[in-house]
Amino acid sequence: MLTLDAVSKSYKVGTFGGKELPAVQNVSFEVAPGEVVSLIGESGSGKTTVGKMILRLIGISGGQINLDGNDISAIKGHDLKAYYRKVQGVFQDPFSSFNPMFKADHVLGMMRDEYFAGISAADWTSKVEASLQSVSLNPGQVLNKYPHQLSGGQLQRLLIARALLLDIEILVADEIISMLDASTRIDVVNLLGDLKARGLGILFITHDLSLGNYISERTVILRQGRIVEMGATPGVFGRPLHPYTRMLIDSVPQIHQKWGQIEAGLDATTVWAPAATEPCLYHAAQPGSATTAAPAGLTGSGLVEVEDGHFVGCVQPNADGTCGGRPA
Amino acid sequence: MSLQVTDLRVYYRTLAGDVQALDGVTFGVADGEIMGLAGESGCGKSTLGNSLIRFDPRMRYIEGHVELDGLDLPIRDTNAMNDFRFSAVSVIPQYAMSALNPTRKIGKMIGELLATKDIDYQKVRPEIERRLDMVGLARDVLTRYPIELSGGMKQRMVMVLSTLLNPSLLIADEITSALDVSTQKAVAQTLVSFRDHEFVNSMMVITHDMSILYQIADSITVMYAGKLAEKAPTSVIINSPRHPYSQMLIASLPEVGVRYADKHLTGIPGNPPSLLNPPGGCRFRARCPLAFEKCLEEPPFIELAPGHSVACWKAV
Numbered sequence: 001m002l003t004l005d006a007v008s009k010s011y012k013v014g015t016f017g018g019k020e021l022p023a024v025q026n027v028s029f030e031v032a033p034g035e036v037v038s039l040i041g042e043s044g045s046g047k048t049t050v051g052k053m054i055l056r057l058i059g060i061s062g063g064q065i066n067l068d069g070n071d072i073s074a075i076k077g078h079d080l081k082a083y084y085r086k087v088q089g090v091f092q093d094p095f096s097s098f099n100p101m102f103k104a105d106h107v108l109g110m111m112r113d114e115y116f117a118g119i120s121a122a123d124w125t126s127k128v129e130a131s132l133q134s135v136s137l138n139p140g141q142v143l144n145k146y147p148h149q150l151s152g153g154q155l156q157r158l159l160i161a162r163a164l165l166l167d168i169e170i171l172v173a174d175e176i177i178s179m180l181d182a183s184t185r186i187d188v189v190n191l192l193g194d195l196k197a198r199g200l201g202i203l204f205i206t207h208d209l210s211l212g213n214y215i216s217e218r219t220v221i222l223r224q225g226r227i228v229e230m231g232a233t234p235g236v237f238g239r240p241l242h243p244y245t246r247m248l249i250d251s252v253p254q255i256h257q258k259w260g261q262i263e264a265g266l267d268a269t270t271v272w273a274p275a276a277t278e279p280c281l282y283h284a285a286q287p288g289s290a291t292t293a294a295p296a297g298l299t300g301s302g303l304v305e306v307e308d309g310h311f312v313g314c315v316q317p318n319a320d321g322t323c324g325g326r327p328a
Numbered sequence: 329m330s331l332q333v334t335d336l337r338v339y340y341r342t343l344a345g346d347v348q349a350l351d352g353v354t355f356g357v358a359d360g361e362i363m364g365l366a367g368e369s370g371c372g373k374s375t376l377g378n379s380l381i382r383f384d385p386r387m388r389y390i391e392g393h394v395e396l397d398g399l400d401l402p403i404r405d406t407n408a409m410n411d412f413r414f415s416a417v418s419v420i421p422q423y424a425m426s427a428l429n430p431t432r433k434i435g436k437m438i439g440e441l442l443a444t445k446d447i448d449y450q451k452v453r454p455e456i457e458r459r460l461d462m463v464g465l466a467r468d469v470l471t472r473y474p475i476e477l478s479g480g481m482k483q484r485m486v487m488v489l490s491t492l493l494n495p496s497l498l499i500a501d502e503i504t505s506a507l508d509v510s511t512q513k514a515v516a517q518t519l520v521s522f523r524d525h526e527f528v529n530s531m532m533v534i535t536h537d538m539s540i541l542y543q544i545a546d547s548i549t550v551m552y553a554g555k556l557a558e559k560a561p562t563s564v565i566i567n568s569p570r571h572p573y574s575q576m577l578i579a580s581l582p583e584v585g586v587r588y589a590d591k592h593l594t595g596i597p598g599n600p601p602s603l604l605n606p607p608g609g610c611r612f613r614a615r616c617p618l619a620f621e622k623c624l625e626e627p628p629f630i631e632l633a634p635g636h637s638v639a640c641w642k643a644v
């Protein structure tokens with residue numbers, strides 16, 4: 001079980017790192033074995049930052065991340081390596097993960113050196129073939145090729161295969177299907193379905209809401225570094241509580257339904273903001289206290305439980321995270 | 329006709345032999361048309377887009393002819409193409425976002441790019457800023473490093489940059505694929521308004537995402553294994569596609585609300601053939617549920633109705 005408890009991250013920006021950019025604030029959620037949790041949010045909302053913190057690629061500015069009850073926020077050396085045997089990630093951009101000077105399967109060889117020092121050649125070969133098979137790659141098509149000779153989709157599947165070489169508990173999958181075509185996407189997402197049936201917990205960071213809805217048990221919606229809504233996937237998609245969630249669902253391109261008049265103007269690209277008249281469910285549920293007081297079981301998440309396991313945050317939080325919304 | 333491509337054949341040289349990535353394609357793009365180009369990864373979409381702008385050293389021109397606004401486009405001559413690239417035909421390459429040099433501030437990078445075209449950055453800066461405003465980017469992105477921008481911001485930055493000189497043809501290669509839904513919608517709508525504002529005359533929008541093309545494209549062309557399978561107005565491709573591959577591609581899109589627990593969706597079984605020694609006849613044959621003897625011969629790309637062409641023996 002992977003648990004994020006009030007996790008925050010600030011990046012230092014500006015010429016001498018003088019300014020702090022709060023990329024993730026007060027994020028709390030869990031990924032249990034055998035479940036897929038979708039993490040959804042617009043560009044820059046902090047999804048990758050969450051994934052990188054879990055994978056310890058960047059430090060944590062506040063809060064705590066636990067795996068099976070052990071705080072992994074600051075582990076190093078041997079402990080960190082043991083952690084990586086259980087938690088692996090695949091990221092959105094397949095190209096930056098490959099060194100153009102090496103053959104693409106070099107990424108697999110690196111895993112062998114790192115984690116399978118004593119393995120026999122025959123065992124290694126069958127391990128590699130099994131993991132390639134499980135991501136529908138034909139070994140003959142991808143082994144011994146340079147990255148530029150493979151398509152983005154092939155490279156991405158190779159990276160998933162790399163993670164599957166280890167007997168992992170948690171997979172952080174950051175936009176792994178965004179470079180894949182629609183028909184291949186289904187196969188990879190079904191593969192995530194197989195993996196969860198085998199007990200793997202998966203954090204599925206995606207912008208494909210239809211497929212997030214298809215595969216995940218729970219959904220977490222992130223906006224500007226904060227969770228605005230989370231809960232069981234059918235509830236979040238079927239009865240969205242936050243206007244931002246509703247806007248995202250309305251943006252999904254559908255095949256027999258147009259977005260509505262595409263305006264000649266470009267104002268569609270401006271940042272989404274709630275209507276001034278939008279009622280705040282958080283405010284409504286916390287009458288008289290315009291603060292981030294935490295519901296039981298969540299440390300200062302700024303969320304309120306509106307129905308069983310279905311949480312919503314303030315519609316218009318102030319800069320300090322306190323509720324700035326109006327009652328329903 | 330803005331763009332006319334005739335019998336274009338472009339292969340990649342490899343030690344193992346030629347990869348027949350683009351094997352004889354013929355089509356036109358009308359003035360003001362947004363042409364969507366769809367198909368599985370590896371089917372040659374990027375090769376087609378890239379061959380209209382810059383031959384990669386590994387690319388080998390075999391035959392074919394390209395005309396833009398009535399002028400011959402000297403695609404096989406990289407130097408001669410300098411006169412057209414960026415000004416007449418511009419591309420937003422696949423993975424453009426990750427290709428931005430991380431150690432250069434965006435403004436500086438734009439300045440250097442413009443200098444290669446003898447354009448003074450300070451002179452065009454007001455126009456750049458006007459267009460940044462239009463796509464909803466703060467002007468201070470010019471003083472920031474690419475690493476500080478999120479994917480959607482970088483993508484819109486690249487869009488502004490590549491259309492700065494109002495090219496006739498813009499090729500956008502998978503530019504919405506890595507974006508979240510709301511940004512994707514914004515970027516897709518921005519493409520449409522670039523056309524409506526006449527920043528570009530016509531466009532080739534490459535994506536595997538048929539549902540995005542359904543939203544913004546006037547026509548959709550489906551490619552399979554280096555050849556065109558079907559081209560038709562958008563509503564025709566979506567509602568009554570004639571090529572079995574187009575039909576299966578559309579059927580593989582998830583219906584809204586379907587859940588893994590209730591029903592498993594399936595992709596298209598099998599894989600596309602290797603383009604190193606592709607099989608003769610119809611290249612879709614091995615995966616086609618309708619294949620019959622005739623399919624051992626290559627089906628011609630035939631116009632069934634005005635603007636609707638198909639390469640399939642069952643469709644003619």
Ligand SMILES: Nc1ncnc2c1ncn2[C@@H]1O[C@H](COP(=O)(O)OP(=O)(O)OP(=O)(O)O)[C@@H](O)[C@H]1O
Pocket residue numbers: 011012013021023041042043044045046047048049050475476477478479480507508
């Ligand atoms: N290394 C960094 N230095 C400074 N700021 C950063 C850095 N990495 C990310 N940011 C900023 O942190 C915020 C969150 O970025 P993050 O990459 O986590 O977003 P995301 O939700 O994954 O977006 P996308 O959907 O585009 O991948 C953004 O404002 C981004 O500009």
Ligand SMILES: Nc1ncnc2c1ncn2[C@@H]1O[C@H](COP(=O)(O)OP(=O)(O)O)[C@@H](O)[C@H]1O
Pocket residue numbers: 148149150151340341342347349367368369370371372373374375376384386603
């Ligand atoms: N530089 C290259 N060398 C050899 N083969 C290549 C090269 N680039 C692409 N290919 C091959 O050409 C075919 C078409 O690739 P591409 O145009 O990138 O497809 P798409 O854009 O449709 O995904 C694929 O089989 C791919 O593996």
Ligand code: SF4
Pocket residue numbers: 571572573610611612613614616617618619620622623627639640641642643
């Ligand atoms: S030509 Fe034959 S194999 Fe090819 S798509 Fe048509 S029916 Fe199928």
Ligand SMILES: [Mg+2]
Pocket residue numbers: 047048049092174
């Ligand atoms: Mg990201």
Ligand SMILES: [Mg+2]
Pocket residue numbers: 370373374375422501502
């Ligand atoms: Mg491509």
